[in-house]
Amino acid sequence: MTTLSFGSFLSRLCSRVETAFLPLVLCLFNTFGQHGRELITSEVALRLISMLTGERTMPGADLNLLNSFLDNLVIKVVPMENLNGCKLVEAGEYCERRNGRGVDLNRNWSVDWGKKEKDYDPYEENPGTGPFSEPETQIMRKLSQSFDPHVWVNVHSGMEALFMPYDHKNVTPDGLISHLMRSLLDDLNYHHCQNRCLVGSGGGSVGYLAHGTSTDYMHDIVKVPMAFTFEIYGDSSASSKDCFKMFNPVDEATFNRVIENWCAAFLMLFQTGPGWLDIARQATFNDLSKWVSIDANAVDRIEGSSKGGKLEGLDLGMQELRTYFRLFMLSSVLIMFMFCSRISKSKCRPSMSSIPI
Numbered sequence: 038m039t040t041l042s043f044g045s046f047l048s049r050l051c052s053r054v055e056t057a058f059l060p061l062v063l064c065l066f067n068t069f070g071q072h073g074r075e076l077i078t079s080e081v082a083l084r085l086i087s088m089l090t091g092e093r094t095m096p097g098a099d100l101n102l103l104n105s106f107l108d109n110l111v112i113k114v115v116p117m118e119n120l121n122g123c124k125l126v127e128a129g130e131y132c133e134r135r136n137g138r139g140v141d142l143n144r145n146w147s148v149d150w151g152k153k154e155k156d157y158d159p160y161e162e163n164p165g166t167g168p169f170s171e172p173e174t175q176i177m178r179k180l181s182q183s184f185d186p187h188v189w190v191n192v193h194s195g196m197e198a199l200f201m202p203y204d205h206k207n208v209t210p211d212g213l214i215s216h217l218m219r220s221l222l223d224d225l226n227y228h229h230c231q232n233r234c235l236v237g238s239g240g241g242s243v244g245y246l247a248h249g250t251s252t253d254y255m256h257d258i259v260k261v262p263m264a265f266t267f268e269i270y271g272d273s274s275a276s277s278k279d280c281f282k283m284f285n286p287v288d289e290a291t292f293n294r295v296i297e298n299w300c301a302a303f304l305m306l307f308q309t310g311p312g313w314l315d316i317a318r319q320a321t322f323n324d325l326s327k328w329v330s331i332d333a334n335a336v337d338r339i340e341g342s343s344k345g346g347k348l349e350g351l352d353l354g355m356q357e358l359r360t361y362f363r364l365f366m367l368s369s370v371l372i373m374f375m376f377c378s379r380i381s382k383s384k385c386r387p388s389m390s391s392i393p394i
């Protein structure tokens with residue numbers, strides 16, 4: 038009760054500071070379908086994308102309000118991270134959570150990689166031959182480095198929970214931002230999980246420690262201010278042999294309810310997230326590195342890479358920036374050329390009115 042009151046207070050504070058301190062473009066990185074058998078997560082992703090692009094509407098959603106807060110956000114969505122694992126599930130291997138090479142993509146990241154608990158089951162948690170041994174994880178790492186998000190959400194199914202770091206130990210990070218993350222999750226739990234969701238650190242809440250996870254990497258290495266794992270559906274009454282039912286709704290009403298509810302939860306996150314982050318930004322004003330605008334961020338990256346910075350491989354964000362810059366320069370040159378040729382023609386050639394038809 039105390040936490041909810043604190044959360045509500047901060048929500049009101051968010052809405053007040055939102056308009057005053059929102060010169061930033063905030064980046065939100067959301068990934069779905071990291072585990073093959075969790076098909077419902079990609080269904081949520083596709084519905085969310087169709088809503089964000091205006092193809093579909095959501096009952097009760099205020100489109101004007103939606104558009105007003107989307108103006109300040111850049112949202113990147115990976116709707117199905119584990120394509121080959123999903124293909125195995127669709128071919129009938131309903132319990133498969135790993136990728137096509139038998140590796141768990143949420144154990145293949147470098148933070149505390151490879152540590153095995155007593156109940157380690159390679160069929161469930163094979164971490165691969167080394168950190169980032171898998172192409173899917175490599176792609177996600179590059180995307181996270183180039184996009185450098187302020188908010189990360191890794192969406193799973195199998196239970197109802199809203200997790201924050203850490204997965205590899207049973208504590209949450211220290212500091213204000215950790216309290217803000219917890220308050221944001223409490224709000225989501227209240228509005229979209231009817232307080233059924235487990236809330237807290239993954240390692241402290243789920244009943245086991247997970248090593249080499251993407252959310253811990255986003256928090257510890259990419260320094261994403263708010264890094265979450267959402268578990269959006271689970272049927273604990275299902276037989277342990279019926280993996281499809283354990284991880285996915287099997288009737289249409291539940292399917293639609295889960296999708297609409299979690300799309301609404303994401304819209305709430307997109308709407309209130311900037312306010313929460315602004316509070317954190319004000320509180321950590323001496324560390325501006327994570328709070329610069331996306332444009333300044335890109336410039337920082339260009340400088341960083343020319344000095345042999347830590348970016349690896351092609352940076353997709355920089356590629357886009359370079360393309361826009363080249364297009365801008367090309368169009369400027371063309372306009373100048375047209376302008377100059379017009380002047381020179383008007384000087385050398387008689388006026389149009391004197392040319393016979």
Ligand SMILES: [Zn+2]
Binds near residue numbers: 075193194195
């Ligand atoms: Zn999962």
